[in-house]
Amino acid sequence: MMICNQFPAAAASANEKPCYACHPSKLTKKVPHPPVAEKDCKACHKSEGGNHQLQKGLYGVKKQGASICYDCHDAEMAKGKSVHAPVSDNDCVSCHDPHGGSRARFLKGNYPAASEAAFSEDGYSLCLSCHEPKAFTDDETGSATGFRDGKTNLHALHVKGAALTCKACHNVHAAPQQKLLSNASKNKNGVEILLNMTFSASGGSCKMTCHSPATYNR
Numbered sequence: 001m002m003i004c005n006q007f008p009a010a011a012a013s014a015n016e017k018p019c020y021a022c023h024p025s026k027l028t029k030k031v032p033h034p035p036v037a038e039k040d041c042k043a044c045h046k047s048e049g050g051n052h053q054l055q056k057g058l059y060g061v062k063k064q065g066a067s068i069c070y071d072c073h074d075a076e077m078a079k080g081k082s083v084h085a086p087v088s089d090n091d092c093v094s095c096h097d098p099h100g101g102s103r104a105r106f107l108k109g110n111y112p113a114a115s116e117a118a119f120s121e122d123g124y125s126l127c128l129s130c131h132e133p134k135a136f137t138d139d140e141t142g143s144a145t146g147f148r149d150g151k152t153n154l155h156a157l158h159v160k161g162a163a164l165t166c167k168a169c170h171n172v173h174a175a176p177q178q179k180l181l182s183n184a185s186k187n188k189n190g191v192e193i194l195l196n197m198t199f200s201a202s203g204g205s206c207k208m209t210c211h212s213p214a215t216y217n218r
């Protein structure tokens with residue numbers, strides 16, 4: 001009786017063939033994740049074989065969420081005074097393709113690699129897939145961002161005006177200050193820029209190497 005297995009041929013051979021024999025596309029990424037390049041599928045997937053293709057939803061990944069990543073990467077990256085919401089949700093794959101991709105670090109969208117770059121929405125498609133572009137494009141706003149002085153949008157001023165990228169001020173996973181703000185970043189000449197923030201009820205004040213202490217009030 002063949003009632004419990006709808007794919008007898010594939011099921012029989014899934015135990016005998018290597019994973020990539022039937023899933024070759026995982027091995028042809030421009031920037032592969034090293035364990036995938038090494039064909040070590042079982043580092044992350046259960047080797048169910050059999051009718052694994054009927055296992056919908058969790059993709060047979062051995063551990064849920066970020067815990068599979070922390071098998072090999074340091075979980076310290078997710079600790080700090082502020083932690084990015086998708087990181088505290090253990091959702092690494094919202095930004096990284098676990099197998100590899102076409103961009104550095106297999107990011108699912110564009111993100112400038114340097115601390116300075118001319119602004120374009122497409123250049124930040126990773127961040128803008130979750131954050132409203134207005135927070136960075138509108139020169140004046142009363143609500144699109146908290147980083148404003150009155151109506152002057154200080155995000156637009158720095159990111160568009162001064163061509164500073166997010167990483168000039170923010171870490172992406174977790175950070176030692178509020179709002180994912182880093183303590184220090186490096187400018188294009190490799191010079192360390194310190195960034196000491198103090199927050200007030202209606203704004204903040206930043207003391208840094210770029211300019212004398214600057215305060216903003218919403």
Ligand code: HEC
Nearest residue numbers: 010013014017018019022041045047053055056057059060
């Ligand atoms: C004999 C061919 C074959 C082999 C070998 C095989 N698979 Fe599959 N796999 C399939 C087919 C067919 C499907 C269903 C169609 C699809 O999703 O691509 C599938 C689906 C999957 C899915 C998606 C399941 C879901 O929840 O939708 C995962 C994950 C997967 N395979 C991983 C693996 C891993 C890991 C291995 C090695 C341990 C492996 N496969 C070996 C044929 C195979």
Ligand code: HEC
Nearest residue numbers: 019020023026027035036039040041043044059061093098
């Ligand atoms: C570093 C961990 C890791 C390795 C190594 C890995 N995978 Fe995966 N794989 C995942 C995760 C995590 C998901 C679930 C992705 C999601 O939720 O978007 C997944 C999903 C899948 C899926 C179903 C969804 C899709 O993207 O098609 C298939 C098929 C699959 N893996 C096959 C493979 C094969 C074949 C290999 C080896 C060549 C492999 N994986 C190696 C982590 C890994």
Ligand code: HEC
Nearest residue numbers: 033034035043044068069071072073092093096098105106
């Ligand atoms: C089996 C071990 C293993 C697992 C599990 C694993 N990785 Fe990796 N990963 C590596 C290795 C090895 C490298 C290359 C060395 C390095 O940069 O740490 C790497 C590199 C990376 C890089 C690129 C680092 C760089 O500097 O270019 C990213 C991003 C990454 N992994 C994300 C993930 C995510 C997200 C997960 C969970 C879905 C994960 N990894 C799970 C082994 C693993």
Ligand code: HEC
Nearest residue numbers: 066069073078086087090091092094095105111113167172
């Ligand atoms: C909001 C998007 C996002 C999420 C979510 C995310 N990452 Fe990243 N990750 C990035 C970006 C962007 C970089 C490149 C950092 C840079 O260029 O400064 C990166 C870099 C990395 C690197 C390379 C080393 C480093 O720290 O620069 C590893 C490893 C990594 N991520 C693993 C993970 C793991 C594990 C998770 C889940 C706990 C995760 N990432 C969640 C966006 C993300």
Ligand code: HEC
Nearest residue numbers: 082083085086094111126127129130166170172178179180
């Ligand atoms: C998968 C969705 C997602 C992506 C992609 C994403 N973020 Fe976020 N981010 C969130 C959510 C959700 C919050 C919390 C709500 C909010 O402040 O909008 C957040 C909050 C933030 C905060 C404020 C943190 C705090 O402590 O209040 C900063 C800064 C930030 N993100 C920067 C970035 C940068 C830089 C990128 C691109 C590398 C990025 N985000 C990409 C979802 C995302």
Ligand code: HEC
Nearest residue numbers: 127131135145146147158159164165166168169179203204
């Ligand atoms: C010059 C430093 C600087 C740069 C560059 C910068 N930010 Fe910010 N960002 C801040 C500060 C300061 C805050 C905190 C504002 C407050 O709440 O007082 C902030 C807050 C945020 C928030 C929380 C919501 C909000 O707008 O108030 C998000 C999301 C965010 N930044 C994303 C980004 C992204 C994405 C980039 C790159 C496109 C970026 N930032 C570039 C300094 C910066």
